[in-house]
Amino acid sequence: MTTGYFIDLVGTSVFAISGALSALSKKMYHDLFGIFFIGFLTATGGGTLRDVVMGAYPIAWIRDPNYLIVIMGSVGVAVLGRRWWLGKLRNALLFFDTLGIGIYTIFGMQKALSLDVNHWAAILLGMISALFGGVLRDTLVNDLPLIFDRQIYATACLAGAIIYLIGHTLELDPTLNFLLSAGSITLIRLLAIRKGWSLPRIDNQ
Amino acid sequence: MTTGYFIDLVGTSVFAISGALSALSKKMYHDLFGIFFIGFLTATGGGTLRDVVMGAYPIAWIRDPNYLIVIMGSVGVAVLGRRWWLGKLRNALLFFDTLGIGIYTIFGMQKALSLDVNHWAAILLGMISALFGGVLRDTLVNDLPLIFDRQIYATACLAGAIIYLIGHTLELDPTLNFLLSAGSITLIRLLAIRKGWSLPRIDNQ
Amino acid sequence: MTTGYFIDLVGTSVFAISGALSALSKKMYHDLFGIFFIGFLTATGGGTLRDVVMGAYPIAWIRDPNYLIVIMGSVGVAVLGRRWWLGKLRNALLFFDTLGIGIYTIFGMQKALSLDVNHWAAILLGMISALFGGVLRDTLVNDLPLIFDRQIYATACLAGAIIYLIGHTLELDPTLNFLLSAGSITLIRLLAIRKGWSLPRIDNQ
Numbered sequence: 001m002t003t004g005y006f007i008d009l010v011g012t013s014v015f016a017i018s019g020a021l022s023a024l025s026k027k028m029y030h031d032l033f034g035i036f037f038i039g040f041l042t043a044t045g046g047g048t049l050r051d052v053v054m055g056a057y058p059i060a061w062i063r064d065p066n067y068l069i070v071i072m073g074s075v076g077v078a079v080l081g082r083r084w085w086l087g088k089l090r091n092a093l094l095f096f097d098t099l100g101i102g103i104y105t106i107f108g109m110q111k112a113l114s115l116d117v118n119h120w121a122a123i124l125l126g127m128i129s130a131l132f133g134g135v136l137r138d139t140l141v142n143d144l145p146l147i148f149d150r151q152i153y154a155t156a157c158l159a160g161a162i163i164y165l166i167g168h169t170l171e172l173d174p175t176l177n178f179l180l181s182a183g184s185i186t187l188i189r190l191l192a193i194r195k196g197w198s199l200p201r202i203d204n205q
Numbered sequence: 206m207t208t209g210y211f212i213d214l215v216g217t218s219v220f221a222i223s224g225a226l227s228a229l230s231k232k233m234y235h236d237l238f239g240i241f242f243i244g245f246l247t248a249t250g251g252g253t254l255r256d257v258v259m260g261a262y263p264i265a266w267i268r269d270p271n272y273l274i275v276i277m278g279s280v281g282v283a284v285l286g287r288r289w290w291l292g293k294l295r296n297a298l299l300f301f302d303t304l305g306i307g308i309y310t311i312f313g314m315q316k317a318l319s320l321d322v323n324h325w326a327a328i329l330l331g332m333i334s335a336l337f338g339g340v341l342r343d344t345l346v347n348d349l350p351l352i353f354d355r356q357i358y359a360t361a362c363l364a365g366a367i368i369y370l371i372g373h374t375l376e377l378d379p380t381l382n383f384l385l386s387a388g389s390i391t392l393i394r395l396l397a398i399r400k401g402w403s404l405p406r407i408d409n410q
Numbered sequence: 411m412t413t414g415y416f417i418d419l420v421g422t423s424v425f426a427i428s429g430a431l432s433a434l435s436k437k438m439y440h441d442l443f444g445i446f447f448i449g450f451l452t453a454t455g456g457g458t459l460r461d462v463v464m465g466a467y468p469i470a471w472i473r474d475p476n477y478l479i480v481i482m483g484s485v486g487v488a489v490l491g492r493r494w495w496l497g498k499l500r501n502a503l504l505f506f507d508t509l510g511i512g513i514y515t516i517f518g519m520q521k522a523l524s525l526d527v528n529h530w531a532a533i534l535l536g537m538i539s540a541l542f543g544g545v546l547r548d549t550l551v552n553d554l555p556l557i558f559d560r561q562i563y564a565t566a567c568l569a570g571a572i573i574y575l576i577g578h579t580l581e582l583d584p585t586l587n588f589l590l591s592a593g594s595i596t597l598i599r600l601l602a603i604r605k606g607w608s609l610p611r612i613d614n615q
Contacts (some may be wrong), residue, residue, distance in 0.1 A: 055467030404454030
């Protein structure tokens with residue numbers, strides 16, 4: 001099992017849990033299938049859109065059953081542990097989502113760069129990998145998408161993507177670069193929530 | 206004309222009618238173009254998403270004008286007969302939608318399996334074929350998507366998909382297997398509406 | 411630089427400005443990144459969906475950094491000039507959107523016809539190029555999509571697409587045909603706004 005494959009499965013699991021917890025927090029999806037479906041879309045949405053836009057076929061979960069098995073297991077963990085998560089639901093959700101966006105932004109960029117995408121587009125594709133699954137999740141459960149959160153969110157992904165690109169240009173070791181840039185995203189986002197950081201508003205007057 | 210092609214055109218027609226009737230039931234889309242457009246998205250949405258995700262190009266309606274001609278005809282039938290449908294609109298909608306999800310779930314699975322997709326993904330792709338067009342339709346006309354109906358809906362597709370897969374593994378005759386599994390979906394859904402069947406809720410407390 | 415490339419970049423710029431102005435008119439997206447993101451989706455959404463559905467890889471903005479550079483410049487122009495636009499915002503928005511749909515409908519059709527798509531599908535793909543970016547923009551900023559405007563909008567694109575197809579069949583010079591049909595779309599739409607034109611309603615009674 002290569003590192004990239006392992007990372008992709010971890011990201012899939014983390015996002016599937018965040019989707020299942022989100023569905024569990026709403027009345028709308030209280031049957032097992034609905035909860036699995038939200039978990040599945042959260043986990044696969046970003047990577048699928050990224051690969052479709054790049055024409056990078058076959059899509060991982062279509063070729064390889066392990067993705068769907070990991071999603072089913074992760075949704076099961078979320079469902080069985082729901083009483084434990086309960087009460088700390090919002091924090092658990094933010095934790096898994098924050099891990100997920102760090103992993104997927106950089107994983108998505110690595111994939112894009114390996115396919116000779118231009119650097120500007122690689123940044124956007126990394127961000128799409130990280131953010132689109134969450135947008136689907138939040139839209140389907142009728143939450144305001146986290147991407148519109150006043151606290152720095154997409155901007156954390158952007159910062160991490162730029163850090164990775166600099167490391168990539170400096171020919172840093174890919175694994176080190178991954179840890180550094182994905183870690184930055186998670187750290188920036190956590191600090192932003194804690195400290196209430198946000199981008200300056202652009203005023204119309 | 207092969208059986209698969211014929212089945213695909215019937216599914217297209219049935220979904221186009223369900224989309225047009227849905228649009229006719231709302232004030233928003235009372236011009237002919239708007240009604241055609243909803244019919245078109247309902248009829249092609251699921252199959253297009255399925256084929257794009259599999260990279261199965263070219264998409265049917267792009268290669269072959271018959272799909273769009275069938276859609277135009279079906280929308281015409283819905284519009285000309287609207288006074289007749291009126292009063293029984295909700296029943297007519299449910300009837301065409303229920304036929305459509307049976308046909309498209311199994312047709313989508315057959316296509317996925319013929320392209321060497323793994324079995325788990327084939328089930329999901331069959332369900333996406335069947336359900337995504339209706340999600341577009343219901344979202345665009347501002348109905349709560351049928352997929353969130355309390356009565357068994359997506360689960361009926363799931364059951365039919367599993368029946369088809371078992372028949373496929375047992376090397377049942379494809380046409381017989383099609384009739385059996387697509388028929389099960391339609392039957393389960395109709396019984397669920399009639400009897401008020403729903404999946405058990407997963408309680409948070 | 412070929413004419414087609416130049417036209418595509420002009421359309422990209424015009425739609426990016428319309429997206430940025432739309433975002434600036436709402437409280438939700440008052441940071442620079444949010445405004446860029448709406449501009450990016452408005453500018454690339456329609457063309458990306460068109461090319462993905464046709465399997466016409468690689469997508470322009472992924473292969474060629476100039477698209478993203480043009481979008482960044484256009485969003486910058488919208489942001490820096492926002493006080494100037496202010497007060498005439500709705501008119502500026504309509505102006506850029508109207509230019510954009512004319513350019514993209516015909517550019518999208520030209521691309522589809524060059525890839526041997528059937529004529530019915532080419533008309534729809536032209537309209538998708540023109541309209542999908544705006545639907546994303548309006549949905550994300552919570553405006554009623556312009557596509558549902560009572561005044562003729564999608565129908566103007568349809569009329570222009572048919573004019574182009576007639577010219578194409580008559581082997582008219584492509585550039586002349588482009589100007590004629592894209593100009594018709596913009597003209598029909600402007601007249602429809604001014605005169606309050608709309609399609610006849612289809613009555614249920």
